[in-house]
Amino acid sequence: MIRDITIGQYYPGESWVHKLDPRLKIIVTLVFIVALFLVKDFVGYIVAVAALGIVIGVSKVPLRFMLRGLKAIFIIIIFTFVLNMFMTGGTEMIRLGPIAITYEGLYRAFFMGLRLVLLIIGSSLLTLTTKPVKLTDGMESLLGPFKAIGLPAHELAMMMTIALRFIPTLLEETDKIMKAQMARGADFESGSVFRRAKNMIPILVPLFVSAFRIAQDLAMAMEARCYRGGEGRTKLHELKFKKRDLAAALLTCLFLALIIQEQNIMAALMPTLASLASNLAGAL
Amino acid sequence: MSIVVKDLVHTYGAGTPYESLALDKVNMEVADGEFAGLIGHTGSGKSTLVQHLNGILKPDSGQIFIGDVDITAKGVKLTEIRRKIGLLFQYPEYQLFEETVYKDVAFGPLNLGISEEEAEQRVRDALSTVGLDFGKFAERSPFELSGGQKRKAAIAGVIAMKPEVLILDEPTAGLDPKSQADIFDMMARIRAEERIILILISHNMGDVARVCDKVFVMENGRIVLEGPPSEVFSQGELLKSKGLGLPPAAEMIHMMRESGAELPETPLTVDAAVDIIDEYLLKKHDRSLAH
Amino acid sequence: MGIIEIEDLVFEYKKDEEDSVRAIDGVSIDIEAGSFTAIIGRNGSGKSTLAKNINALLLPDGGAVYVDGFDTRDEEGLWEVRQRAGMVFQNPDNQLVAAIVEDDVAFGPENLGIPSESIDERVRGALMAVDMYEYRKKAPHMLSGGQKQRVAIAGVVAMRPKCIVFDEPTAMLDPHGRSEVMEIMKRLHADGITVVLITHFMEEAADADRIIIMNEGRVEMDGPPAEVFRQADRIRALDLSVPIAVELAERLRRRGRDIPAGIIKMEEMVEYLCQ
Numbered sequence: 001m002i003r004d005i006t007i008g009q010y011y012p013g014e015s016w017v018h019k020l021d022p023r024l025k026i027i028v029t030l031v032f033i034v035a036l037f038l039v040k041d042f043v044g045y046i047v048a049v050a051a052l053g054i055v056i057g058v059s060k061v062p063l064r065f066m067l068r069g070l071k072a073i074f075i076i077i078i079f080t081f082v083l084n085m086f087m088t089g090g091t092e093m094i095r096l097g098p099i100a101i102t103y104e105g106l107y108r109a110f111f112m113g114l115r116l117v118l119l120i121i122g123s124s125l126l127t128l129t130t131k132p133v134k135l136t137d138g139m140e141s142l143l144g145p146f147k148a149i150g151l152p153a154h155e156l157a158m159m160m161t162i163a164l165r166f167i168p169t170l171l172e173e174t175d176k177i178m179k180a181q182m183a184r185g186a187d188f189e190s191g192s193v194f195r196r197a198k199n200m201i202p203i204l205v206p207l208f209v210s211a212f213r214i215a216q217d218l219a220m221a222m223e224a225r226c227y228r229g230g231e232g233r234t235k236l237h238e239l240k241f242k243k244r245d246l247a248a249a250l251l252t253c254l255f256l257a258l259i260i261q262e263q264n265i266m267a268a269l270m271p272t273l274a275s276l277a278s279n280l281a282g283a284l
Numbered sequence: 285m286s287i288v289v290k291d292l293v294h295t296y297g298a299g300t301p302y303e304s305l306a307l308d309k310v311n312m313e314v315a316d317g318e319f320a321g322l323i324g325h326t327g328s329g330k331s332t333l334v335q336h337l338n339g340i341l342k343p344d345s346g347q348i349f350i351g352d353v354d355i356t357a358k359g360v361k362l363t364e365i366r367r368k369i370g371l372l373f374q375y376p377e378y379q380l381f382e383e384t385v386y387k388d389v390a391f392g393p394l395n396l397g398i399s400e401e402e403a404e405q406r407v408r409d410a411l412s413t414v415g416l417d418f419g420k421f422a423e424r425s426p427f428e429l430s431g432g433q434k435r436k437a438a439i440a441g442v443i444a445m446k447p448e449v450l451i452l453d454e455p456t457a458g459l460d461p462k463s464q465a466d467i468f469d470m471m472a473r474i475r476a477e478e479r480i481i482l483i484l485i486s487h488n489m490g491d492v493a494r495v496c497d498k499v500f501v502m503e504n505g506r507i508v509l510e511g512p513p514s515e516v517f518s519q520g521e522l523l524k525s526k527g528l529g530l531p532p533a534a535e536m537i538h539m540m541r542e543s544g545a546e547l548p549e550t551p552l553t554v555d556a557a558v559d560i561i562d563e564y565l566l567k568k569h570d571r572s573l574a575h
Numbered sequence: 576m577g578i579i580e581i582e583d584l585v586f587e588y589k590k591d592e593e594d595s596v597r598a599i600d601g602v603s604i605d606i607e608a609g610s611f612t613a614i615i616g617r618n619g620s621g622k623s624t625l626a627k628n629i630n631a632l633l634l635p636d637g638g639a640v641y642v643d644g645f646d647t648r649d650e651e652g653l654w655e656v657r658q659r660a661g662m663v664f665q666n667p668d669n670q671l672v673a674a675i676v677e678d679d680v681a682f683g684p685e686n687l688g689i690p691s692e693s694i695d696e697r698v699r700g701a702l703m704a705v706d707m708y709e710y711r712k713k714a715p716h717m718l719s720g721g722q723k724q725r726v727a728i729a730g731v732v733a734m735r736p737k738c739i740v741f742d743e744p745t746a747m748l749d750p751h752g753r754s755e756v757m758e759i760m761k762r763l764h765a766d767g768i769t770v771v772l773i774t775h776f777m778e779e780a781a782d783a784d785r786i787i788i789m790n791e792g793r794v795e796m797d798g799p800p801a802e803v804f805r806q807a808d809r810i811r812a813l814d815l816s817v818p819i820a821v822e823l824a825e826r827l828r829r830r831g832r833d834i835p836a837g838i839i840k841m842e843e844m845v846e847y848l849c850q
Contacts, residue, residue, distance in 0.1 A: 133678050164674040168716040173378075179340050180379040183371040184441060185363060185395030202391065205381035209427065217669035224630055224662040225672075225683040225730060226654050236681035236698060238691045326719065326749045431618055458665075458746045460618040460775050462814035487749045529750055532819040536841055543849035554819065558826045561848065565832055 011128040017059035018129045021245045022138030028252050029126045035259045036115050044262045045114055051255050052122060061128050069124035070117060077116050085109035136160045141239055154230025166214060177206045285351045285448050287314040287337065287481060292346035294332055306332040308505040314498065319475060319482045321492035324502030325527045330485050334451045339365040350449065367396050370447030374454045376438035380426040385437050388426050392445040410444035414470050432463030449481040450474065471495065493517055493531035493552040501526065518550040533557035578643055578738055578769050579606040579629055579660065585637030586624055598624040600792035608737065611770045613780035616789035617814050622773045626742045629771065630660040643737060658687060661731030665743040667723035676726050677711040683734040701733035705759050721752025728759055738769035745776065757782065777818045781839045788813065801837045820844040
C-alpha cells in the first residue's frame with residue numbers, strides 16, 4: 001500500500017555513528033562527496049572504500065539497506081557505465097559491429113560507476129544513521145550564519161519538518177481520492193498521454209484543496225501553540241559538539257589529506273616498494 | 285439482484301515486512317432489496333471488503349457474484365461493475381472537484397458513457413433525492429457549500445450513477461444532528477423508491493439497529509456474527525468483547541440486567557425500551573405490594 | 576472573576592468590503608476557573624468561532640474577551656493568552672507539526688522558549704498524562720485517530736495551560752477513540768484544568784457541569800445539565816437531540832411513571848430503576 005513508503009529511511013540504532021552531531025555528519029558527507037571527485041586513480045578508491053567500509057561497520061547498519069538505496073538509481077548507474085564505456089576513445093579491446101569497447105572506456109566506466117555507487121552509499125549512510133528531525137535541526141544550525149545575508153534558515157528547516165510530517169498524510173489522501181474517483185467511473189489507466197493528463201484533474205483538484213485545508217488548519221494549530229517564528233525558540237534536543245565529534249572531525253581531515261595526497265604518497269612510496277619487491281624476489 | 289461473496293481473501297503488502305491479512309475467507313450474502321449493516325472495530329476489514337465489491341481492490345482468492353455475474357472473473361469490464369455498485373467513501377465531500385455542483389454530479393454518469401440529456405435528468409433526480417434544490421444549487425461551486433450540503437452533493441454524485449447496490453461508508457460522520465437526520469431520511473427515500481440493495485458501514489449502533497434488516501459483524505478480516513439486528517444486538521457480551529457497543533436502547537436494558545433486573549427482551553428503539561421499562565416498573569410495583 | 580470572561584462579544588466574517596456574516600452576535604459568558612463547560616449548537620451556530628475567540632486566533636469586532644485577566648486584543652499579552660488557554664482542534668491529522676510524537680509535544684514549549692532540560696521533563700509529563708509515553712518515538716501517521724488526538728492534547732498540556740478549549744475533538748473519531756479522548760478530558764479536569772468542550776454529542780455534554788447551547792450566534796440556553804435537559808422540547812426545536820436517558824425519562828413520565836428530574840445519564844437511570 002501507498003502508506004508503506006518510508007521517507008528518509010532512517011535505520012534506528014545506538015551506534016557511534018548514530019550518536020554523532022548531525023551538523024558534523026552533514027559536513028563529513030559533503031567532504032566525502034568532494035573527496036570522491038578528487039580521486040584520480042583506483043588506489044584513491046581503495047582509500048575511500050576502506051573509509052566508508054569502516055564507518056558502515058561501526059554504524060551496524062546492514063549492508064542491504066545501503067544497497068536498497070542503489071536499487072532506486074540502478075538505471076542511472078547502468079546508463080553512466082554504458083555511456084562511459086562506449087563513448088571513450090582509445091585502444092580497441094572488442095568490436096561489436098559499429099561500436100567498439102576500448103580499454104580506456106572500460107576503465108573510465110568502472111571509475112565513474114564506482115564514484116556514483118560510493119556517492120549514493122555515502123549519502124544514504126547520512127540519512128540511515130540520522131533521524132530526519134536531527135537532520136533538519138543540523139541544517140538549520142549550519143545555515144544559521146547565513147541568516148545575516150537574508151537566508152531564512154529557520155523557515156527552511158520548519159518547511160522540511162512539516163514536509164516530513166505531511167508526506168505520508170498526503171500520500172494517504174491521494175490514495176483515498178483516487179479510489180473515490182475510480183468508484184465514480186474515472187479511468188486513470190487508458191487513453192493517450194494527453195487524455196491521461198486530463199484525467200488526473202479529478203485527483204489533482206481535491207488533492208490541492210486538501211493540501212490547502214491542511215495548511216490552513218496547521219497554521220491555526222501552530223499559532224494556537226504560540227508559534228512565532230524562530231526568534232527566541234528553544235529546542236528539545238539541543239545539538240552539542242562532543243569529544244567523539246572532535247575525533248570524527250580529525251579522522252575526516254586525515255581521510256581528506258590521504259585522498260588529496262594519495263598520488264604523492266604513492267609516488268614517494270614507489271621506490272621503497274620496488275626495492276622491497278626486488279629484495280623479496282632476490283631472496284626467493 | 286443479490287450479492288454473494290464466497291471465501292474472499294485479501295492480503296495487504298504481500299511479500300513485504302508490512303504484510304497483513306485484511307480479509308480472511310469472508311462469506312456474505314445480501315438478498316435483493318435488503319438493507320445490510322456492516323459493523324466492526326476500525327481496521328476489522330469493513331472498508332477493504334466493500335472496496336472489493338466495487339472492483340477497486342482485487343482479491344487474492346474467492347469470488348463475488350453481483351446477480352449472476354462473477355465480478356472477480358477475468359474479462360469483466362470495470363465500468364460494468366461500477367455501473368452496478370455505487371460506493372460512497374468516508375468524508376466524500378473531499379472528492380468534489382468540478383466548478384459547479386451540476387458538473388460534479390454528472391461526472392460519474394458521463395463516465396458510464398450515457399448521453400448529456402440523460403445525464404441531466406439523472407443530475408436532477410439525484411439532487412432531488414439528496415434534498416438539494418436543482419435551481420438553487422446546480423450552478424453553484426461545490427466549494428462554497430456548507431459541510432452538510434457538500435456531503436449531500438457528493439452523495440448525489442454516486443446516486444446519479446443509478447447503482448443497483450449503494451454502499452455508504454460512515455455517511456453521517458462529522459455532521460451535526462440535523463444533517464445526520466437528513467441523510468437518514470434520504471436513505472429511507474432511496475429505499476422506498478428504488479428498491480436497491482443498501483449497505484451501511486457505521487460505528488453508530490443505534491442507526492444500524494434502526495434502519496438495517498441484516499447486520500454483519502466483522503473482526504480481524506472475518507465475519508464473526510450475522511443476522512437480523514434483534515438477534516445480533518441481543519448478544520451484548522459478545523459485541524462488547526469485540527470492542528463494539530450496543531444501540532443506546534439495548535445498552536440501557538443491558539446495564540439494567542447487569543444490575544440484577546430480569547429482562548428477557550433486547551429493544552432496538554427507544555419506544556421498545558420504554559415499553560420494557562414500563563412493564564418492569566409495573567412488576568416491581570406489584571412485587572413490593574405483595575410483600 | 577472567571578478565568579475566561581466574554582463580554583458582549585460580536586464577531587463577523589468578512590466576505591468582502593461590504594458583505595459580512597455575523598457569526599457571534601452579542602455573547603456574554605463568564606467561565607469559572609476549574610469548571611467543565613460544554614458548548615453545543617448546530618453547525619453554523621457560532622460555537623467554533625466562539626472557541627477561536629477565546630485564544631485570540633480570532634479577535635472581537637465588538638465587546639471583549641479576557642483570559643486570566645489578559646485582553647485578547649492587547650498584542651502585548653497575546654502569548655500570555657495563548658499559553659493560558661490551549662486549544663485542541665477537530666482534525667487529528669492536521670494539528671500535529673512534527674514527524675515524531677515527542678518532537679510534536681515539544682513544539683509548544685519550544686515556542687515559549689523553555690530551556691531544553693525542562694522541555695524534556697514537560698514532554699514526559701504531558702505524554703504520561705495522556706497515556707502515550709510509550710509511543711513517544713513513533714510517527715503520528717502510524718497512530719489511530721484517538722491516539723493522534725491524545726498526542727495533540729499532550730502538546731497543549733506541555734504548555735501548562737490553565738484552560739483547554741476542545742473544538743469538537745471527537746467528531747472524526749470512532750467510538751473507541753471518542754471514549755479515549757473523553758477519558759483524558761475528564762482526567763485533566765479532575766487535575767484542575769478548566770475545560771471548555773465544543774461538541775454536538777449530547778452524551779459528552781452530559782459529563783460537563785455547565786451546558787451552553789448556542790443558536791444563530793447567540794446563547795440560547797445556559798445552565799447545569801439537569802436544568803438544561805429539563806427543557807427537552809426547546810432543545811429539539813433547535814435541531815439538537817437530548818441524551819437517551821433524558822428521552823427515556825421523559826417518555827416514562829408521560830406514562831405516569833415518577834422519574835426524578837435530575838436524571839440525565841444512563842448510569843443514573845439504571846441506578847434509579849434498579850434500586
